[in-house]
Amino acid sequence: MRRKNRRPLTPPAGDIDVSMTPMIDVVFQLLIYFLVTFSAADVLAFLDISRPAPDIEQSMPPADMIRIAVLKQGFAMNGRPVSDEELEGLIRQLALVSTKQTVLVNCEEQSLHGRLIQVLDLCASHKLTQISVMSSP
């Protein structure tokens, strides 16, 4: 028995005519949307620190450590107030001696977090990695 109105499985070669225009329209719309909403992410850095255990926090640090104090205004090194440039010079000299030294950063509670990061960044730039952060009122 012959089937009537049987459609061919594949259309004849000449009939394939995919219209690309709507697809290109949509792709352009998407492209423009992503370009407008794109915001490049910042490259982040991390600064590893070690905190003294809570029970020994109040004990005095050894005298031979590099002690940097982050004050509300400015910095101090081993108890002497220093400017930003002086601090960098001193850290550079100390890093030349040894980069294995422990740096004890004592941060005042009123000081800004950005200034602590500034000191930690200075230490990182001179390859000082043993950094301990303490806090003082």
Added chain:
Amino acid sequence: MNTRFNSQSSGINMTPMIDVVFQMIIFFVCTAQLEREQFSEWITLPGAPHAPEMAQEKDPRTITIEVDENGRVSIGRTPLSISKLRKVLIKTVADYGVYGPTIPIQIRADTMAQHASVRKVMEVCTASGLYQIALIAVKDSVE
């Protein structure tokens, strides 16, 4: 002979492939956006151009704690009080058992935040037994 494999008449239908590719593009764009949105956009991180760059693949257990310029503490955009933060950290350490103390902590603190608020967060971390603390800064900004 007119079969479906006839090279003369068969053409690969591109429509399903384009559909799937678009679906995938949209999926990846949306998930990438979600990952970025888990942190608050109101925190201005301090700059540290010389610090080591953060690894692309971080420990999946990492806890990121945010401190904004007014000293408010949050994890994943959920504001927490210091006592609540302590409870969360102690519970997390307990859940991980012997591996608990090796959970890394990342602190995203605003550059204008006072050290007192960051100190509180660090003290809670050490009191919970977490000593792997890192401060997050911007190494290279695009703008």
